[in-house]
Amino acid sequence: MTTPLLTSNPSSVRSPLGESTHLFVFLEIFSCEGGIQSYVQDVLRAYEQAAAASSNPQAAEVFLLRDGVSCENPFDHLNNPYLQFRYFKSNSPWWGRLTLMGVLLGRLLRQRPASVICGHVKLAPLIRLLCKPLGIPYRVMTYGKEVWQPLPGSARQALQDAQELWTISRHSRDRACESNHLDPEQFKLLPCVVNGDIFSPGPKPAYLLERYHLQDARVLMTVARLWSGDIYKGVDVTLRALPKILHHHPDVKYLIIGRGDDRPRLEQLAQELGVSEQVVFAGFVPTEELPDHYRVADAYVMPSQEGFGIVYLEAMASGIPVLSGQGDGSADPLQDGKLGWQVAHRDPEAVAQACIEMLEGKDARVDGPWLRQETLAQFGEGAIAQRLQRLMGFQ
Incomplete structure (x- = not known):
């Protein structure tokens, strides 16, 4: 002993x-x-x-x-x-x-x-x-x-x-x-x-654009465990929303960061939906590379059910607009929808509509400097x- x-x-x-x-x-x-x-x-x-x-x-x-x-x-x-x-x-x-x-x-x-x-x-x-x-x-x-x-x-x-x-x-x-x-x-x-010195705005890193073949693409991103016990993260819901998003914004690609036993199911779903060419499964990303991955995104999408959701803070501190689930702990980082889109977390239609609005860029909630300022004031x-x-x- x-x-x-x-x-x-x-x-x-x-x-x-x-x-x-x-x-x-x-x-x-x-x-x-x-x-x-x-x-x-x-x-x-x-x-x-x-x-x-x-x-x-x-x-x-x-x-x-x-x-x-x-x-x-x-x-x-x-x-x-x-x-x-x-x-x-x-x-x-x-x-x-x-x-x-x-x-x-x-x-x-x-x-x-x-x-x-x-x-x-x-x-x-x-x-x-x-x-x-x-x-x-x-x-x-x-x-x-x-x-x-x-x-x-x-x-x-x-x-x-x-x-x-x-x-x-x-x-x-x-x-x-x-x-x-x-x-x-x-x-x-x-x-x-969130540490605003680590998660901060910046140009899209060229090495990531090349690694994931994202040149000339607008990028939706999710960081989540891809475990079969965690389907509430909503990656499958975003995949189901993707055909409608692509109809309005054909240059979109969906970057999924994370690993787990649910990945084969999600890859099969992307194939069935006909969007596999627009989906990138990045797998595990080292912590030191994560801030650059936020910078490559145009919007962060995770229609989940969270106790809080620190990833939303990381995205907004990086100046990236966010989409979360509704009726969960994400109401706090999103300040009850003031800073982002909250949608029913298992509703692909609602996710698609919110993503289309984010990519159109007409809403005040896509203003990167303002998102960062409001986020750090409350959660720095x-x-x-x-x-x-x-x-x-x-x-």
């Missing part, structure tokens, strides 16, 4: 700011890729910014149940005064959890932090078990589908007893309340963010750091 490694920086277990004021507890954020993991890293960056801007900066410890010391951690450097990390990965999952529980209880008894931030509903019963008898307030971070269905009684009780529940969108809040009898007043919105990293500063009680 492997004993969990509790810190990667034994020489800096204590922050220069003194005892940790806040504790974050997560499942994992570095050992695997995903939307939650990316979002959590954005929250931690916002915490650093908020603490640095505060007249009374407060340090935090970050406990990671499934991450090990070998994980690449961009925050874990010796001169980081605001975040210190503890790793509990073990060959035996129950041993790692037991060790985390013991170390966390010791911290709570000795330090009595101002609050504990629980990073996933799966950890919430444990956090409640330790914090509630000690009178230490705790918050629970929620994201989307993990709280949209009725939860086991212990998890629901842990959410109900939390000081606050943080979530990414109004839609996620409303779904969680409906399914688990939660008080909407408990919820605080901490939405996704600085704006979210200020929101977190208020939530954490920094002065």
Whole structure:
């Protein structure tokens, strides 16, 4: 049995700011890729910014149940005064959890932090078990589908007893309340963010135009997992809309970025619809190339059902107009349709009409500089750091 490694920086277990004021507890954020993991890293960056801007900066410890010391951690450097990390990965999952529980209880008894931030509903019963008898307030971070269905009684009780529940969108809040009898007043919105320095407007990169044979084409683009369990992303709906779009704009091509087991079905659908020559399946794209892929697009199309949809922020920060689904968390990044087109997410006719309007370019929602300005004002990293500063009680 492997004993969990509790810190990667034994020489800096204590922050220069003194005892940790806040504790974050997560499942994992570095050992695997995903939307939650990316979002959590954005929250931690916002915490650093908020603490640095505060007249009374407060340090935090970050406990990671499934991450090990070998994980690449961009925050874990010796001169980081605001975040210190503890790793509990073990060959035996129950041993790692037991060790985390013991170390966390010791911290709570000795330090009595101002609050504990629980990073996933799966950890919430444990956090409640330790914090509630000690009178230490705790918050629970929620994201989307993990709280949209009725939860086991212990998890629901842990959410109900939390000081606050943080979530990414109004839609996620409303779904969680409906399914688990939660008080909407408990919820605080901490939405996704976009880095405007990385996702920014620019000319269409020549190397991508050549790679995908997009010269002289107007490009619709989707970035999504092509998994058979994720057909709600709406790639098939956009394919069905393509014949009508091509009737009005014959120079259009549809660039699909992503990989998964649903790709053969989607390729077959494009063949059946007679649009396979206008569809490019790009497969996996490295993170560093993603900003250039947005720049090659004329419109971003994903008639999905999202908890939020950070891809919409990335497109709009790049000056690209967007189409989303309707009645989901995308209402927040699109600001209730102010910044983009919201359509019924399984309706090819509605998708086609919206795409035609976007490509005609007569609507104010295609104004790239304005889209970028409005997006960064609400969802730039600085704006979210200020929101977190208020939530954490920094002065």
